[in-house]
Amino acid sequence: MRALLHPALAALLALLLSPLPTGLIRKVKALVQKRRGAPLLQLYRDLRKLLRKDPVVSTTSSWVLRAAPAVVFATSLVACSLVPVTVRALPDGVPGDLFLFFFVLALGRFFLVLSGMDAGSSFGGMGSSREALISALVEPAAFTGILAIAAYARSTSFAAALAALNGLGGDPLLPQAGAPTGWAPSALFLLPVFLAFVLVLVAETSRIPVDDPATHLELTMVHEAMILEDSGRHLALLEYGAALKQWALLGLLASLFLPFDPFLGVAGAAGLALSVAFFAAKVLLLSLLVGVLEAATVKLRFFSVPNLAALAFVLALVGFLQYAVTGIGR
């Protein structure tokens, strides 16, 4: 039963806080553009509003359109629950591995893309076609990045990665109180991998420079085009699912690449609460970074996205090559 505690905690945290990064990113963008911007909690309000609206469904559509939001939401939330929020989870066992994480997200995307094509609209088909291509292009970067992490952690499991990247060595058992945490010196090798995963995050969460979440210009949109036919509670689940997916990917970066936790010394429930809060703070910090990135860059031409994906792949490969050449951790 204890093994379920941390996934449940991670899922609960994501449920509560996942709309926040979106608000934060929008706020950063607005401030950079000298606008006041929408309130931080706008997405919460949007979700509440959407839930109370009658959903409109296209006469052309089938059960796929109505089922997809639930699938997207479920896969995103399960992905969130796989990301360990604190190294305190290690003794109870952290389930899953990094490949599983991406395959679960891919399941959600499969249904999202299908729902874009269900209503027989040209916009939906266009968004779906683009999403299918973009996700295929960034997948090699993500998987090579996992390989690089595995080279360091000696396994693709979350438990081993968490332990190794928190400076606990390959032993996925919680250290005694006061054991050293934070970056191991050799973790600097993972900098290119981190950058690769940032690019993967940008592509997977439909952000500038790959996609523009703020646009509703038909010719440029990808994610928004796919969900054009959704409304009411369907749209609410999709928006929530997108926010959860963003939380999961930000959490992945925070959990693996920012392995700091000043509250590890604090014992008991209070210590756990502090550690979890610190994790949330790290995720929000990363979302600030994404906001700055989004404000500082322009959307790429669609046919330039392959170059960005290639860059991400090369970064991840460089991360692994350092291992293959220098034999770190061998």
Place this chain on the structure above:
Amino acid sequence: MGFLGYGPWFWISLSLYAAAAVLALALSARPRAAHLAAQVLSMAGAAAGVASSLLFLLRAPSPSSLPEPPLAALVGTVPLLGLTVVLDSLSAVFLLALSVLVLAVSLFSVPYLAPYAGKRNLPVFDALAALFVLAMALVFTAGHLVLFLVAWEAMAFLSYFLVVFESEKEDTVAAGTLYLVMAILGGALLLAAILLVFSATGSFSMRDFDAAHLPPATRTAVVLLLVAAFGVKAGVVPLHVWLPRAHPAAPGNVSALMSGIMLKTAVYGLLRFLLHMMGAQEAWWGILVLALGLLSAVVGVAHAFVENDLKRLLAYSSIENMGLIWTGIGLGLTASALGSPAVAALAVFAAVFHAFNHAFFKGGLFLGAGAVHHATHMRDLGSLGGLVRTMPGLSVLFLGGSLAISALPPFGGFASEWTTLQALVAGALAGPPALSVLLAVAVAVLALSGALAAAAYLKAFGVGFLGKPRTPAAAHATEAPLAMRLAIGLLVAASLALGLAPGVFARLSGLGTDFSARGALGLQLGWDVYFEYSPTHEGMAPPPPLAGLDPLPVLAALAAVALAAVLAVRVIGGKRPVRRYSTWDCGYGEPDARMQFSASGFSKAFLIVFRFLFRPTRELKAEGEHVYHPESLAYTTTHEPLVEKYLYDPLVAFVHRLSDRARQAVQTGSLRGYLAYVLGALVAGLLYFLLAKGG
């Protein structure tokens, strides 16, 4: 357990297939009865085959027992010829896949082929199909090289007749001819390899085979011949040209058999010959297989994605999947040669697992395409659409198959792709640096091909089954008959079961990878035998403990969350009725079927990004006086099959030129010349006879 052992069940199975063929011919005066009888007997034979392979696989009391000798379980010997038929773990796994697939395909064939009764010689077709299955069962169980070769060639020739079933279509005949030529080529290569082996060892028995007796040069030649021979059968790039033509040309049930299990004979052959019999002695064997696998994965999936013909899409995707399987086998061979049995076992297990999975989901998908064709008489995605409403049951099954082949949880395709990735990671972490880099590229290739496969099946399902019907035939399609849905459902359910409980297959197959435990790599099982031939190098370290996979909790969580979300949303939002309205199209009113995103459009961006592979051309023809308001617009786009253009076309042209010249030189038309040939041949024959006798 069981009142008969696996041996008798095996012979019962073969006899029932033979009886199906005989009965079909005997009843040929009443084609409907003959058809039904043949299919029912085939199903019975398949059920006996399932019983035989399961009894064999379950015979060991516990998986931790000592490994069996590789060719221990002699099922029987054909009298007079001394041709042995043998079951071992490897044979039994493939026999199981064959039997389950045949069970489904025969059930499917009952309604699928019924419209042909009376119009075509259905009894002969049924008889040939039953014999084809019989030949494949013998390929998987032959313990004698001659029997293997005979079964192999019989399989090729029988399938040729099945491919050209609709022989009035020119395309079909052309595809069949190409298939036959390639099959003969592959058979010839295999024959050459087997004769080389015989000349060195003096034995045709697979049991007595000892690769140590082969001189190195012969061994190299044998390996190259075998890789080429099995490469032709597997449709590995660049030997794949026949596959995307022959598979779509064949009727749906035959395509399912060919893609589902006939291609796997090449997987079986590679493992049996290179790994088991020859003992994976040199690392380059595996590297060669791995490189061919990676090339096939990328080229296959790229062509699958841009293909608009549903069955051709499936056929190209088979090339991709064979590429993934070859990647696993290649890693297994290399790791075995480098003395890392742990990595080798994991990689070989992954390959066999994926082959096993692929038999079911690809079989199901081809049957699905057959059912669509049965209902609409169309295979072009650009003419379909909206089937999710007209054929709801089939749509759900096709979606299940698509999820499985896109390697998405919770289906078996995900479990085997995950295992393959783990094997590659294990190899990359344990191997020497050069191998590590190659395997890192392999991981990236697997990621790319996996995501592109998903894109291809998104296209197949999204364009073919969703949206509005693009033609009246699609609009008026009726649901597939129950037998068809049952058959496809059986295969999709098998795929789902393999995904939910991959550990069961691991234990059953005796390939023992423990999926649930954190780092466990149980390798103590039957496969260790295959590595005892390999010399141990210091090249590879033992692999680190890898991740575990237990898909059930993940699936349970997914289902629970989805259900909870739907309920919670209704509770929070209150009772909100769903309103139905036409699709948004910028306020112009309801868009029609032609305004949907087309099949070509869906993969267009990919075609442009990968234009170096396709060299696409496009042409836009506008008719009418006004540039901006033409009366009609015609848009055509083409892409080049690079391998055909730059490898096969020059080769064919060269052969034509050569034979033209040879003909001109030899066939002069002069009677004296011909008489001289006869005399020369006679003298040469006599000389050879004298010399051979003297020697």
